[in-house]
Structures are given as C-alpha cells and as structure tokens.
Amino acid sequence: MTEEPRIGVYVCHCGFNIAGTVDVKKVAEFAKTLPNVVVAKDYVFMCSEPGQDLIKADIKAHNLNRVVVSACSPSLHEITFRTAVSEAGLNKYLLEMANIREHCSWVHHDKEKATEKAKEIVRMAVAKARHLEPLEELEVKAEPSALVLGGGVAGMRAALELANYGFNVYLVEKAPTIGGKAALIGYIDPKTKGPDVVSKMFDRIKDCPRIQVLTNAELIQLSGFAGNYNAKIRINPRYVNEKCTLCGECEEVCPIEVSNEYNFGLNKRKAIFLPFSNAYPPYYAIDYRVCVKCGECEKVCRFGAINLKEEPKTIELKVGSVIIATGYDPYRPFKGEYGYGLHQNIITLFQLERLLDPESPTKGELIIGGKVPKSIAFIQCVGSRNTTPGAKEYCSRMCCTTAINSAIKIKEKYPDTNVYILYKDIMTYGSDETLYEEAGKKLVQFIKFEDKIPKVSITPEGLFIDVFEYTIQENIRIPVDAIVLSIGMLPPRDIEELIAVTRVSCGGEGFVREAHLKLAPVEAPTKGIFLAGCITGPKNILESIRMGSAAAAKAMSLLSKGKITIEPMIAQVNEEKCSGCAICVGVCPYSAISIKKVNGDRIAYVEKALCMGCGTCNAACPSGAMQHLGFKDIQLLAQTRAVFGGEMNV
Amino acid sequence: MSDSKGEFEPKIVVYACNWCTYAATDLAGTSRMSYPPNVRIIRVMCSGRVDPQFVLQAFADGADGVIVAGCHPPADCHYIEGNYKAYRRFELFRKLLETMGIEQERFRLEWISAAEASRWVQVVNEMVAQLKKLGPLKPNLEVRE
Ligand code: SF4
Ligand code: SF4
Numbered sequence A: 001m002t003e004e005p006r007i008g009v010y011v012c013h014c015g016f017n018i019a020g021t022v023d024v025k026k027v028a029e030f031a032k033t034l035p036n037v038v039v040a041k042d043y044v045f046m047c048s049e050p051g052q053d054l055i056k057a058d059i060k061a062h063n064l065n066r067v068v069v070s071a072c073s074p075s076l077h078e079i080t081f082r083t084a085v086s087e088a089g090l091n092k093y094l095l096e097m098a099n100i101r102e103h104c105s106w107v108h109h110d111k112e113k114a115t116e117k118a119k120e121i122v123r124m125a126v127a128k129a130r131h132l133e134p135l136e137e138l139e140v141k142a143e144p145s146a147l148v149l150g151g152g153v154a155g156m157r158a159a160l161e162l163a164n165y166g167f168n169v170y171l172v173e174k175a176p177t178i179g180g181k182a183a184l185i186g187y188i189d190p191k192t193k194g195p196d197v198v199s200k201m202f203d204r205i206k207d208c209p210r211i212q213v214l215t216n217a218e219l220i221q222l223s224g225f226a227g228n229y230n231a232k233i234r235i236n237p238r239y240v241n242e243k244c245t246l247c248g249e250c251e252e253v254c255p256i257e258v259s260n261e262y263n264f265g266l267n268k269r270k271a272i273f274l275p276f277s278n279a280y281p282p283y284y285a286i287d288y289r290v291c292v293k294c295g296e297c298e299k300v301c302r303f304g305a306i307n308l309k310e311e312p313k314t315i316e317l318k319v320g321s322v323i324i325a326t327g328y329d330p331y332r333p334f335k336g337e338y339g340y341g342l343h344q345n346i347i348t349l350f351q352l353e354r355l356l357d358p359e360s361p362t363k364g365e366l367i368i369g370g371k372v373p374k375s376i377a378f379i380q381c382v383g384s385r386n387t388t389p390g391a392k393e394y395c396s397r398m399c400c401t402t403a404i405n406s407a408i409k410i411k412e413k414y415p416d417t418n419v420y421i422l423y424k425d426i427m428t429y430g431s432d433e434t435l436y437e438e439a440g441k442k443l444v445q446f447i448k449f450e451d452k453i454p455k456v457s458i459t460p461e462g463l464f465i466d467v468f469e470y471t472i473q474e475n476i477r478i479p480v481d482a483i484v485l486s487i488g489m490l491p492p493r494d495i496e497e498l499i500a501v502t503r504v505s506c507g508g509e510g511f512v513r514e515a516h517l518k519l520a521p522v523e524a525p526t527k528g529i530f531l532a533g534c535i536t537g538p539k540n541i542l543e544s545i546r547m548g549s550a551a552a553a554k555a556m557s558l559l560s561k562g563k564i565t566i567e568p569m570i571a572q573v574n575e576e577k578c579s580g581c582a583i584c585v586g587v588c589p590y591s592a593i594s595i596k597k598v599n600g601d602r603i604a605y606v607e608k609a610l611c612m613g614c615g616t617c618n619a620a621c622p623s624g625a626m627q628h629l630g631f632k633d634i635q636l637l638a639q640t641r642a643v644f645g646g647e648m649n650v
Numbered sequence B: 001m002s003d004s005k006g007e008f009e010p011k012i013v014v015y016a017c018n019w020c021t022y023a024a025t026d027l028a029g030t031s032r033m034s035y036p037p038n039v040r041i042i043r044v045m046c047s048g049r050v051d052p053q054f055v056l057q058a059f060a061d062g063a064d065g066v067i068v069a070g071c072h073p074p075a076d077c078h079y080i081e082g083n084y085k086a087y088r089r090f091e092l093f094r095k096l097l098e099t100m101g102i103e104q105e106r107f108r109l110e111w112i113s114a115a116e117a118s119r120w121v122q123v124v125n126e127m128v129a130q131l132k133k134l135g136p137l138k139p140n141l142e143v144r145e
Helices: A024-032 A049-061 A074-087 A101-105 A111-130 A153-164 A194-206 A249-253 A296-300 A349-355 A399-413 A430-441 A495-502 A541-559 A583-587 A616-620 A633-642 B021-030 B052-061 B082-099 B117-134
Strands: A007-012 A037-043 A066-071 A095-099 A138-141 A145-149 A168-172 A187-189 A211-214 A217-225 A228-235 A257-259 A268-270 A313-319 A321-324 A346-348 A375-382 A418-423 A445-448 A455-459 A462-469 A474-480 A482-487 A529-531 A563-566 A571-573 A593-598 A601-606 A626-628 B012-017 B039-044 B065-070 B107-111
Touching: A007 A024, A007 A049, A007 A111, A024 A037, A024 A066, A024 A111, A037 A049, A049 A066, A049 A074, A066 A074, A066 A111, A074 A095, A074 B021, A095 A101, A095 A111, A101 A111, A101 B021, A111 A633, A111 B039, A145 A153, A145 A313, A145 A541, A153 A168, A153 A194, A153 A211, A153 A541, A168 A217, A168 A228, A187 A194, A187 A399, A187 A541, A194 A541, A217 A495, A228 A321, A249 A296, A321 A495, A321 A541, A346 A349, A349 A399, A349 A482, A375 A399, A375 A474, A399 A418, A399 A430, A399 A482, A418 A462, A445 A462, A462 A482, A529 A541, A571 A601, A583 A593, A583 A616, A616 A626, A616 B082, A633 B039, A633 B052, B012 B021, B012 B052, B012 B117, B021 B039, B021 B117, B052 B065, B052 B082, B065 B082, B065 B117, B082 B107, B107 B117
Parallel strands: A007 A037, A007 A066, A066 A095, A145 A168, A145 A321, A168 A211, A321 A529, A346 A482, A375 A418, A375 A482, A418 A445, B012 B039, B012 B065, B065 B107
Antiparallel strands: A138 A563, A217 A228, A228 A313, A257 A268, A455 A462, A462 A474, A571 A626, A593 A601
C-alpha cells in the first residue's frame, strides 16, 4: 500500500477489567506519540455499540486507514471490530488487536509495570498495523452435505435437521446400531425415557432418504477444507445383511460369549447379537473383534443373511461440513473405589438404570445379587468433583437427577426398600428440582457428606457405609444390601484418534474444545467442523439434542449459499523473487504448492483453496518470495522490533 | 532493562502459535493467574511460521530471551506437522546461537497446549529466573536490515 498509514488507536477500559490495573489514559497518550498514529482514545467498553461507533466516526472524520483496538484477546473480539471497521468502509484486515487484558491487566497486579507493558503491547500492534494491507476474501464452491460422526441423540438430531433442510447426510456410527447411550438409559423428564426419545428419532431416520446410516463405520482420514471435505470411512464387516429376520437362532449356536456393553456388563452376549430390541439398522451383527469365524451361525441361518467372508471396506465421501457428536464414556471406577469390583452388589448408576429397563436381564425388576434389596444407597459424585484421586474436577450434570429419578422409581415399586442418597451437593437443574422435593416426600433419605468421603466396608455381615453426616455433624453407619455408584462422564476412549484425524483440540478436561465458548459455542476452530453433544463436556439428553440442532443450523448457514468465503490469510508468491527451488513445496502440509512454468521460469504456485494459512512455507523460503498474508516477514519483524522501540520503515 | 529499583528485569519475546500456546496465554488471563510482566507475545498461526531471522532480530534489538511455542507433538498441531518443522529448524538454530555467543538457555522451544495455562505460567517463571541469573545479553552480532 503506497498510501501513508493513518492509524487510530482505541484503548478499552473493559470496565475495571483493564482500567483497574492499567492506566488507560496514559496508554492512549503514549499511543499518540507513535509513528503514523493520528488519533488515540480510551473508552469504557470498546465492544459496545457506542464504542464501535466511536471508531466508525473517527475513520470518517480523520480519514483513518488502519485501526488498532487495544482491549481483549483477538480470539474474543477481532471479528466484532473487523465488522465495525468494514462498516465504516475500511478493509476489515486493516485492523490489529493489542491484547492488554488477557496478556496484561488480568495477569499482573503492579499498576505501573502493567501500564508500561500495555504501552509496549500497543506499540507492537501499531508497528504491525503500519504494515498491514487490505486483503480480499476468497469464494469457493461448497457442497450442501454433511458427515455426522456419532449416532447418539446429538448426532441423530443434527442429521434430521440437515436432511429436513435438503442436505445429504452420512451418519457414521462406530457401533453396529445408532442410538448411543440414550437408547439404553436416561430420562428427559420423569415420564419420558431416553429409549423412547431415541425410538422416535429412529422412525424419522428410517423414513428419511437423505440420511444414509453407516454403522460399524469410522472416519479414518479427513482432508480438504470447509465446503469441500474428503472423508475416508472404513466400514468394518457386520457379516449380517438385511435378510435377517431377527429369529435369533444364530445366537443360540454361537460359542463366543463376551460382556454385554449394551447392558453395561450386567450380563453376557454372544459374538453374534442384537444390541437391543429396536436397534437400527434392525439386523443382528457379528462383533468382528471377537468372532472366531467358526461358521456355526452361517450354517444355522435359514435366510442366508450371514456372510462370514465379508471384508472391511473403505469408502470416500465428499461433504461440505463435519459434525462431531461422538459422545462420552461413563467414568470407570477403579477396583476398590467404594468397593467397586469387590462385591457383586456394588454397581454403577448406568447398570442400575439399565436394570430398571424392561429389556434388562431382570426384565426391569430391581434384583441385585439374586434378590430385591431391602436397602440401597446411592453414592453421588463418583469420579466427579475430586472425590477420589482418579476423579475429575467437573460435575457431570446428569448424575443427581438420574439417581433421584431412579430412587423415586424404586420407592414407587418397592415401598419397603430403604433408599439413601449420599451426596456432596444436590445439583438438580431447573425443573428437575421438583424431583428432589418429590424424592423427599417419598422418604428417600438424603445424607450429606463433605470432604471426607463415605467409606464402604464389605463384611461377612454384609455391606456397610460409614459416613460423617454433615448436617447433624455425626458419624453414622448404614447397613445396606446394595450400593449404586453415581458415576460421571469421561471423554470417549478413542478421542485421541478423533483428534488425530479431525485436528480438533482438547480443553483441560479432555473433552473437545469449542472455537469460542461465547461466540462460537458449537464450532470447532477449523471452519466447517461443528460440535454437538457430550463430546464438548457433560450434558443431559435434552442439552445434547439442542446442541445437535444448533450445530446443524450452523452447518446449514455456512453452506446454504452453495459457496463459502475463506480467510485471505494465506500464502502468496512474489514471482519476481521466487527462484523455483521448491523448498516450499516440500514443507506444505496440504500439498497446496506446486511448481509451474511461467515464461520458461520455474515459479511456485499456491492453490488458494488448499492453503490453510499456516505460514510454514514463508519461514522456509530462502528468497523471501513466499509471504504469509497477514503475517508477512515485514509485519512480524516490525512487531518484534517494536518491543524495543525499533521500527521497520514503511 | 531494569525496573525502578535498579534490579535487572529481562525482556522476553514470545512467538506463540494461535491454536495452542496463544490460547493458553489467554486462558492464563481468564483464569486470573499471575506471572511476571517480562514477556511480549507475538501471535503467529503456527510455530512452523517462525523464522529464525525473527529470533535473531529480537536478540539483536535487546531481547534477553526468546521463546517459540506451539502445539504438542505428535498430533496436536492444527496444521498437521508445523510443530515438527519448528522443532527441526530450531534444534539446528540453537547450536548456531552458541557460536554467536548467545547462551543456549536464552532460547526455548516449548509445547504448551490450549489447556496448559499453568504450564505457560511455569515457563515464564522459569525463564525469568534463569535470565536473571544469566544477566543481560550483550550480543556480538549484527543483523542487517
Ligand atoms: S501457508 Fe504455505 S505451507 Fe501453509 S498451507 Fe499455505 S501454502 Fe501450505
Ligand atoms: S521456497 Fe520460495 S523461492 Fe523456493 S520455490 Fe518456494 S517460493 Fe519460490
């Protein structure tokens, strides 16, 4: 840009968030002394309407061609201020943020030092701003289709929304049936069970030609970019096809028995099995991981539905977007955690919930260790809220409500059974609070513990729980016949593979992190990838469903125009300087660069739609020919020099 | 640089990858952690973007230390393997520094994930303490513009 930079600097107070530690007036005064700064102001909330209007008015009044907003992190409000400057007619890439909140006022306490640091951060931003250039967004064609990973409630809801809108959807599920955990357990409200919700969704999905359900399937490779992803899916053999009539004769003859994950290990299943009665697709499946190919089932099947020669296959799909909804795993108590694994009458909440389901091995009867317990105790926060060394810090949201709901159900059916709930705090959100009251009326006994967690003893006389009751401040000992551990949620076991393939990233708790909690709560940092359900952290069924809808809506709004804009911060070759050495070609992780002949000379060429804007080629180019727009050498060098008050000439 | 009491306050330039370390530095802020104000952070999209030339410029201009920080290998890199490229480049570069009379301790390549705000704080604390021990850098290098 040949035009002389005219920079406006806007220092935000962020209420007291910044102004409490940084002398914002001094920072603004200092900014006025910096080269090319025409105007510098401070204001209480720059991101507010009036704050943005201030910038817009100044752009016109002072003929500004660069803007520096000295406020919070660019990850928070860069978009806001880019929009503001573009509304005032300025190219939106002529904005630079100086992060004086997260990087300064929030982490330092000495007002003088923080103010000095803030000044330097502003000086660095101004230095970069002097070298900013207008950039144009690019448009590429986008496929109105989606890959939904995970067939639980969140994934199914997302798939249905997208299909209703006219998108083609591939619903990819690792298990042989869709439905997820809500197909087995859980409640939306006391009258509506997870399995009821799931079966309604199955009915819709069956009737929806736009949704292709791929079970036993997993994403093994993802390439491309928003609007144009290429997904490689491996489909593991099911060995049973649609000729299956669910007669179940195969199951009788199968010699292999394994723990039944669909009953959370309450019983066993065969290698050939039907996960649950209305599983979808509605055929038996052979667990390819445990089948020994003895051929017994194949012999006995009268419908020719079994083919043990089936091979895994890989298919490739072209999709515009990806929705990740691969859910969670239940917390796995360690052996001996509240006696878990040491006594058959100590079970998890997931097992209890399943036990109470009409399809359970006891047909819904509360039979634990051979009989109906005369007294049963729930221990809350197992694996959550730091109760044990292996436990997570967070609350898993659903365990209190689920335990209370089950306690009520038990009291209704077995009024003589004593039910205890041992808890740290009861977190019954919203209208679930009425359940808590109802449980009290039904004489469910609530026992509060604090930091000292209850102790389970397994004795020849039976099970005992010793606990220091916090409200009465006394040690008590409760004899019980059965104990239910209210376990929380963990990130799914295979999250590492998911990260490796999709390049999403994890937050501190091990769940996938949203691009931004407030501004992009269902988006992954990579454009075109969306998140739904428990993959971002514990949620109840309803919340997962809502997030499925939200993620679908976001995917639709991105792709509905049939084209999308891509960030222009990509690599650009200066053909004059390029020597054709091809070093950049080798370092680009996306194969976006090739060497072309231009008038007989070898010159690097960047395929814009493929470039993801990492800038690696820029760092590798020995001739300074390759430049990362928005992060050019001169821009980053100017920023570096400005730390020490040095300058790069414009 | 020295503060008002005349004590040596090292200045550290940090090149932080947008997806991991920059996010961690933000998280340190939102979590109201606390660390010494000696660092100046420059955002890049990937640690693979960082050119040794920037680091040399920083030292030449007066930095007492430089940190290049990105996502954990093997698989955290948002751009597949930019972190490896940074690793290869800067392991070589580290040797070069010594020949210029810049102690190796003045340069750190760190992997800090978006969640590791406390790791970030630890790195800053360590580096500040280390540089205080080393004292100011008196470079004997010239960087041409
Ligand atoms: S910036 Fe360079 S290395 Fe990175 S994706 Fe684009 S062309 Fe490839
Ligand atoms: S590395 Fe630089 S000089 Fe070599 S081909 Fe790529 S752009 Fe051209």
